Amino acid sequence: MRRADRLFQIVQLIRGRRLTTAEFLAQRLEVSIRTVYRDVAALQQQGVPIDGEAGVGYRMRVGFELPPLMFSAEEAQSLVAAVRLAQPQLDAVLEQRAEEALSKILAVLPGTARAAAESLTVYALQRGLDEATRARLTQLRQATESRNKLRLSYLDLNEQTTSRVVRPLACFFWGPVWTFSAWCELREDFRSFRVDRVQQLEVMDERFRDEPGKTLADLQRLDSAREDWA
Template sequence: MRRADRLFEIIQHLRGGRRTTARALADALEVSPRTIYRDIADLMATGVPISGEAGYGYVMEAGHDIPPLMFTRDEIVALVTGARIARAWGGATMARAAEEALIKIAEVLPPDARAQAEAVEVHSMSPGLTQDVRERIDGIEAGICDRAVLRLSYADAAGNPTERQVRPLGLWFWGKVWTLIAWCELREDFRMFRLDRIVAMDRTGARFKPDQGRSLRAFYARMEAEGKGQMPG
């Protein structure tokens, strides 16, 4: 959990004048009590009216709450549209998270803004996105985060099979097709792989260290220098 999310959750637990111990908060948020002590000290320093002490518990003054999120209409349209596109075209986990995000956005918006969000008539359908591709999106995104070397069984445009070990660097969405940007250990160069042509994928168990010459930034620099930006065939 990101620290910003944890601070938000601490405030949520303390809302309404409920006294809560650091141990209870630590158990609920799966961190150490020491982390909770530090987070509460930081919240108090920013003006959140929390009182209490270690061993006794903490309470937030009644009536204090997080101010409602304020967005312009254009921002609401962008947020709702983005979440709906992620729900339609993202990975399986990403789609579920987008659905939850839409629910949370609706819950925290003031009534007028909530009505604006519900009135956004921008939708997206993904009839060609299979469950296998959705799961690969999630697996690749996690591999990028973990810097995990992936093993791919891949078929090119002619259906010729190939086996690759790659360092996953990024995902590109082209409107209907997702591609993986990776450093290919076999070719010792950058390659792009269409996710709908990945026959099988798993982790090798190895991890790679950041390498400036094999990074996504280096890939972008080469693409810009060569004037390329087209989806692989």
Template sequence: MRRADRLFQIVQYLRGGRLVRAAQLAEWLEVSERTIYRDIADLQSTGVPIDGAAGVGYIMRDGFDLPPLMFTHDEIVALVAGARMIRAWGGAAMARAAEEALVKIEIVLPDAERARAHQVEVHAIAPEMTPEVRSLIDALERSVQTRTRLALSYLDAEARASERTVRPLGLWFWGKVWTLVAWCELRADFRMFRLDRIETMRDCGDSFRHEPGKTLADFYRTMERRPKRET
């Protein structure tokens, strides 16, 4: 861990008005207590309001805050790579938001960190993501958030058509394939619908309330007990 990152973590650990011993900080950060004493002395010399002493513990007075968006190198890589992947594989609204997020992140980063962001060589290309697919992802995501019941015309793996009324619960991305996790009223059970097999979709015009046994948390519990199942 870089020293700058360690100093940042010490400040984070001391937030909230709690007394923390140097030994505990040393264990969390995997350094010696001597290093912690030196780091805290350096923080105090720069005006960080840390009170305490060796053998007693340290506490930070209220009212101190660090400048926003102090990211580590690994965090910058994760943010940039994640935004690029969403830009490539997400819905149209997601892609625009990812692009805007990248711009905002770069604006507020110090020069050195901004240069690191430009050096992240993780890219994603998705030529199969047509405007229609992106629009469908956005529409389904909105339906999940608003708990809106949907009527689907769906094709199974053998291209057999069926009409389903579903309660959308979440979207899963499998690397090239998106699926909708939903409660299917026809089957009275959870189902996963591949987005590339949804022929048509319309809003039923009403919302649903989460009921015991029909929530996303319930779906996760069933997944632990049975293999993944596709309609």
């Protein structure tokens, strides 16, 4: 990869994430961490507003924009495939937004790239989510974004129903099943719940703030530690 191309990829990767470490960039670009440090420093010297430092991580300053990008035929096909495969498993709002975004991308492609994308013979034939799960997934995703607590009635794997108040942290797709992770105020610990086993769901007016030991980052660190121990 030419250095100019690598610098462009670094900008794209950093602007697409909240915080990007040098280790992540090195793995994605297949270069050394020292090379990443030099490239980021060069971009900063050229006026690209990258905040952060080596050993911590980088983020793009708010307001930085690049000119519109053009996709190759293969990249356009990848986007079409991703939307087709994901749509049956998304909630109704995200499904519609994905279709709208894809339409906007296809509309500005050159004729050959657009034809290649639209003629892609890759489809998702599995059944999508039932309407009840779709509705709950929308509520869960929106509550996670707005940081509203949830009151739910949940049927566990032992067929026992419990009522809980939780702080939703993230939703995860496991093939045919959606789960969400939360801080459970009943158990005073992290818990994962299957969306299709939620019997009743109420988005509460009460909002929550990050507290040490109760955040998604804390959960991810625990999961990483368990994997290392195993």
